[in-house]
Amino acid sequence: MTSPQGPIATTGEGPGSVPVPPVPVVAPEGRPWYQFPSSASLLGRAFYLVLLTFLTAIFLYPFLWAVSASLKPREEVFDNKLIPRHWQPSNYLDVFRGVPDIATGAPFQRWLINSLYIGALAAITVTISSALVAFAFAYFRFPLRNFLFGCVLATMMLPGAVTMIPVYLIWNKIHLTGTQYPLWASNLFASAFYIFLLRQFFLGIPRELFEASRMDGDSYLTMFWRIALPLAKPALIVTAVLEFKASWTDLTKPLIYLRQDDQFTIPRGIYNLLGLLGPSAGGHGDYQIVIAGTVLATVPMIIIFFLGQRYFIEGIATQGRKG
Amino acid sequence: MATVTATVPGPRQRARHWFAGFATRETWAAFAFLSPWLFGFVVFTAGPMVASLILSFTDYSIIQTTHNVGWDNYHHLVHDSKVRSAMKTTLIYTAMVVPAHVALSLGLAMVLARIGRLAGVFRTIFYLPVMTPAVAVGVLYLLLFNGDHGVINSGLGLVGIHGPFWETDPNWVKPSLVLMHLWKVGASVVILLAALMAVPQHLYEASAMDGASKWRRFWDVTVPMISPALFFIVIINTIAALQTFDEVYTAFFNASTPFGTDATLFYAIYLFQEAFTNFHMGYASALAWGLFLVIAVVTVIQVVGSRRFVYYEGDKR
Numbered sequence: 001m002t003s004p005q006g007p008i009a010t011t012g013e014g015p016g017s018v019p020v021p022p023v024p025v026v027a028p029e030g031r032p033w034y035q036f037p038s039s040a041s042l043l044g045r046a047f048y049l050v051l052l053t054f055l056t057a058i059f060l061y062p063f064l065w066a067v068s069a070s071l072k073p074r075e076e077v078f079d080n081k082l083i084p085r086h087w088q089p090s091n092y093l094d095v096f097r098g099v100p101d102i103a104t105g106a107p108f109q110r111w112l113i114n115s116l117y118i119g120a121l122a123a124i125t126v127t128i129s130s131a132l133v134a135f136a137f138a139y140f141r142f143p144l145r146n147f148l149f150g151c152v153l154a155t156m157m158l159p160g161a162v163t164m165i166p167v168y169l170i171w172n173k174i175h176l177t178g179t180q181y182p183l184w185a186s187n188l189f190a191s192a193f194y195i196f197l198l199r200q201f202f203l204g205i206p207r208e209l210f211e212a213s214r215m216d217g218d219s220y221l222t223m224f225w226r227i228a229l230p231l232a233k234p235a236l237i238v239t240a241v242l243e244f245k246a247s248w249t250d251l252t253k254p255l256i257y258l259r260q261d262d263q264f265t266i267p268r269g270i271y272n273l274l275g276l277l278g279p280s281a282g283g284h285g286d287y288q289i290v291i292a293g294t295v296l297a298t299v300p301m302i303i304i305f306f307l308g309q310r311y312f313i314e315g316i317a318t319q320g321r322k323g
Numbered sequence: 324m325a326t327v328t329a330t331v332p333g334p335r336q337r338a339r340h341w342f343a344g345f346a347t348r349e350t351w352a353a354f355a356f357l358s359p360w361l362f363g364f365v366v367f368t369a370g371p372m373v374a375s376l377i378l379s380f381t382d383y384s385i386i387q388t389t390h391n392v393g394w395d396n397y398h399h400l401v402h403d404s405k406v407r408s409a410m411k412t413t414l415i416y417t418a419m420v421v422p423a424h425v426a427l428s429l430g431l432a433m434v435l436a437r438i439g440r441l442a443g444v445f446r447t448i449f450y451l452p453v454m455t456p457a458v459a460v461g462v463l464y465l466l467l468f469n470g471d472h473g474v475i476n477s478g479l480g481l482v483g484i485h486g487p488f489w490e491t492d493p494n495w496v497k498p499s500l501v502l503m504h505l506w507k508v509g510a511s512v513v514i515l516l517a518a519l520m521a522v523p524q525h526l527y528e529a530s531a532m533d534g535a536s537k538w539r540r541f542w543d544v545t546v547p548m549i550s551p552a553l554f555f556i557v558i559i560n561t562i563a564a565l566q567t568f569d570e571v572y573t574a575f576f577n578a579s580t581p582f583g584t585d586a587t588l589f590y591a592i593y594l595f596q597e598a599f600t601n602f603h604m605g606y607a608s609a610l611a612w613g614l615f616l617v618i619a620v621v622t623v624i625q626v627v628g629s630r631r632f633v634y635y636e637g638d639k640r
Contacts, residue, residue, distance in 0.1 A: 048438050055431070056448050062463050062506065063451070065474060069466070078472035133360040140353035143344040148357070155368050159566055159618055161594055161611040165378065165604050166371035172385070189363020220352045249456035251569045256599055267458040271573055274462060278579020287466060294459040301454040309447065316510050317517040 063298075070292040077287050091292040108293060110262050111269040115248055118183050118265060122247040123240040126187035126194060130239060133190045134198030135228050139210060149199075156192040160252075168256060182257045183265070184247065194239045197315065201235035202228060238315040241308045245301060266297045379608035386602060396609035405585075405593060406610070410617070412497070413590040417564040420501045424560050425553065428511035433545075435512070436519040446516060450509035461573025464503040465490070475499075490574075493586035500571065511556045518552035519545070550633040558625055565618050566591045590614055 069077045070091055072084040079085070095108045137149050171182045205228070213223040229236070254268035261272060270293045277286045305312055332340065344350055354361070379396055383389045400406055431449060435442040452460075467474050468489040476486030489499035522545060530540045546553070568591040575587040576596075594614065598607035 045438055048434050049441070052434060052438065052441075052445050056445065059448055059452060059506065062467065065467065066459075066463060077466075078469070080472075080474045080477050129359040132356045136353045136356035140349055140356070142347075142350040142353040143341055145353075148361075151364060152360070155364065157562075157622075158368065158372075159562070159611075159615055161566065161591060162375055162615050163368060163371035164611065165598050165608055166374035167367055168599075169374070169385075169604075170366070170371070186363065186367055188359060189367060190360040195360065220356070224356075245454065249458075251456075251458055251573065252595075255572075255595075267456050270458050270462065271577055274465075274573065275578030278577070290462055291466070294456075294462050297456050298454070298459050301456065302451060305451065305454045312450070313446070313513055316513045 066291050066295055066298075070288060070295045072288055074284065074286055074288055077291070088288070091288045092296070094286075094289050095293045095296065107262055108266075108269065108296070111264050111266045112296070114180065114263065115265040115267075118180055119244045119247040122184040122187050123244040125184060126191050126243045127236055127240045129188055129190040130194035131198050131229065131232065131236060132224070134195045135202055135224055137195065137199045138202035139207075139228075152192045152195050156196070164256075171257065177257055178259045178263075180258065180263055183250075183253050187243070191243075194243070198232065198235050198239060201232050205231050234311065234314075237308065238311045241304065241311050242315050245304065248297075248301060266293070270294060270297060375608045375611060378605050379612055381605040382603075383605040383608075384602045385604065389605075392605065396606045397613075399606065400609050400613055405588065406590075406613070408585045409588045409590045409593040412586065412588060413565055413567065414617075416497050416500065416567060416589070417561060419497060420504055420564050421557060421560050423501055423505060424508055424511065425556060427505055428508040428515055428556065429553070431508065431512045432515035432519055435516050442516070446509075446513060449512050452506045453509040455507075457569030458573050460503065460507070461570040464500070464570060465574045468499045468503070493584070496586045500567075503570065511560070514552050514556060515549060518549040522548040547632075547634040550629075551635055554625075554629050554633045557629075558622060561621060561625065562618055565614070565621065568592060568595065 064082055065080075068082050068084060071087055071089055072079075072091075073086050073088045076085060098107070133152075137145065137152075167182075167186075168177065171177050176182060176185075209227055209231070210223055213227050218226065248265075249267060250265070251267045251271065254265045255271070258264055258268055261269065264272065270290060273293060274290050277284070277290055380391060380393060381389050382392050382396075435445055438445075455463075468476075470476060470486070470488030470490060470492075473486075473489070475489070479486040487495040489495045526544050526548065527540060530544050535543065567589045571587055571589055572592055572595070576592060590610075591614070594607055594610045597603045597610060
C-alpha cells in the first residue's frame with residue numbers, strides 16, 4: 001500500500017506523475033487582485049484613494065468608538081471623544097468581576113470558555129460530517145444521487161423559522177433543553193451549505209487519484225481519509241472557520257436553549273448584561289462594561305479573520321460564484 | 324460494472340437496472356457516507372417541516388392540552404393587527420435595505436476594482452464589520468444612534484443639523500437600522516469585486532472601440548457580466564432582511580429597553596415571542612408558514628423578474 005505522506009500524493013504511476021495540482025477554492029477564472037490593471041488616470045486614482053480613506057474612517061469608526069468607550073468611566077461614555085479624558089481600563093476587569101448589586105452573576109470567563117468550546121465542537125463536527133457527505137456526492141455513483149443533492153440545496157433555502165419550533169420540541173423531548181447540546185450536536189449531521197462547498201472542492205480533485213488508491217486496495221474509508229481529506233485541507237479550513245464564526249456570533253439558539261447564566265455563550269451573556277445594566281431595569285447605565293464585553297466578543301473574530309483571511313474571502317467569494 | 328447495451332432499454336429494463344443499482348457495493352458505501360446527513364435531514368428538516376405544518380392547525384403550547392383548531396390560527400393570523408404591523412415593518416425595512424445594500428456594495432466594489440494593488444487592504448477593512456457578532460452590532464446601534472448623546476447626532480450637530488430621535492421616533496427607526504446594517508456590506512463587496520475582476524478585459528476594450536461611453540459600458544458590459552453575482556446578493560439579502568432578528572432584538576427587546584414597540588417589532592421577533600415567550604407554539608407555527616410563504620413569493624417574483632437581466636455565461640438562450 002503506497003501511503004502518501006504529505007498532502008502531495010503520488011499515484012504510483014512513476015515519479016512526477018500527477019503531482020496534485022493546487023486545487024484552488026476559487027475557480028481560477030478571475031485574476032488575483034494585485035494583477036488587476038488600474039486603468040484610471042493618476043488624478044482618478046488619487047480621487048478614489050481619498051474617497052476610500054474617507055470611507056475607511058467611517059467603517060472603522062464604530063470599532064474605535066467602542067474600544068475608546070470601553071476604557072472610559074461611566075460618565076464619559078457618551079462624550080464621543082476618541083481619546084478618553086480619564087482612562088479606566090478596569091472596565092475590562094469589571095466584565096469578569098460583575099457589577100455589584102446588579103449583575104453579580106456575570107461570569108464572563110465562563111461565557112468565554114463556553115463560547116470557545118461550543119464553537120470548537122460545532123466547527124469540528126460540522127466539518128467532518130459535511131466532508132463525508134460531500135465526498136459521497138462528489139465521488140460515488142449511486143441511484144437517487146441527484147434527487148438527494150437537490151434536497152441538500154433545497155434545505156439551504158428553507159427559512160429556519162419553519163423548523164425552529166419542532167426542533168425545539170425534539171430537544172425538549174429528550175430533556176436537553178436548558179443544556180448546551182442543542183447548540184452544536186445537530187452539526188454531527190452535516191450542514192447543507194458546507195456540503196455544497198466541500199462537494200465543489202472534491203469535484204476539482206482528479207478522479208485518477210481516488211482510482212489509484214482503490215487499485216492499491218484501499219477501502220473507501222481509507223481513500224477518504226488518506227487522499228480526499230488531506231487534499232481538501234483548504235476547503236476544510238474554510239468550513240471550520242466559517243462555522244466557528246457562525247457559532248461564536250449566534251444569538252438565536254442560545255436565547256432558545258440556555259437558561260442559567262453560567263451556561264451562556266458570550267452573545268447571550270452580553271444580551272443579558274445589556275438588559276441588566278440599563279437604567280430602566282434598575283441599573284446605572286454602566287454601558288462601559290457592556291462595551292468592554294462587546295470588544296472582548298469581537299476581538300477573537302478579528303484575530304481569526306486576519307489569521308484565516310484568505311479562507312474567509314475565498315469562502316465568501318465562492319458563495320457568489322454559484323450564482 | 325455497468326453494462327453497455329447498444330439498444331435503448333425499455334422502461335422495465337431501466338427500472339430493473341435502477342433497482343440493481345441499490346445492490347452494488349458502491350451504493351452501500353455511498354449511503355454509509357451519506358448517513359449523517361440522511362439522519363439529520365429526516366430528523367431536523369423534513370420531520371420538523373411536517374410537524375410544523377401539523378402544529379399550525381393546533382393550539383399546542385407544551386403546557387396545556389392540545390386541541391385541533393382547524394384553520395383558526397391562519398384565520399387569526401390574517402386578522403391579527405400585530406401581524407399586519409410586523410409584516411409591514413419587515414417589508415418596508417426590506418424594501419429600504421436591499422437596494423441600499425446592493426448600491427453601496429456595488430459602488431465600493433467598483434471603486435476597489437479601479438485602484439489596483441491597494442484593493443486588498445481596503446477589502447479587508449470593509450470586511451471587518453461582517454465579523455462583528457450581531458449582539459455587538461445591536462449594542463453599538465443602541466449607543467451610536469442614541470437621540471440625546473449618540474455620536475451620529477453629535478456629528479450632525481456639528482454641521483448644524485438637529486438629528487432625530489432615531490430609536491424612539493417610529494419614522495426614523497427603520498432608516499437608522501438600515502444605516503447600521505449597511506456597515507456590514509463587506510461580504511457583498513467581496514463577492515462583487517471577485518465578479519468584477521472576472522469580467523474579461525477585452526469586452527471593455529471592444530466596447531471602448533465602438534465608442535461607447537463609460538455609462539453605456541457600465542450598463543452593457545459590467546452589469547450583464549456580473550449579473551449572476553448581483554442577483555445572488557439581491558436574493559440572499561432579501562431573504563435575510565425578511566428574517567431580521569438578532570440586532571433589533573438585542574437593541575430593543577432586552578430587559579432595559581422596553582420601548583420595543585410596534586415600530587421595531589419585526590415579523591421574526593413577533594414569531595419568536597409567540598413561540599418562546601408566550602408558548603403559543605401552534606400559532607407561532609402558523610406564523611412561520613406565513614413567513615415561509617412571503618419569502619417564497621418574493622423569491623419567485625425576483626427569480627422570474629430577473630430572467631431578462633441575469634446573464635449566465637454559456638447560456639443558450
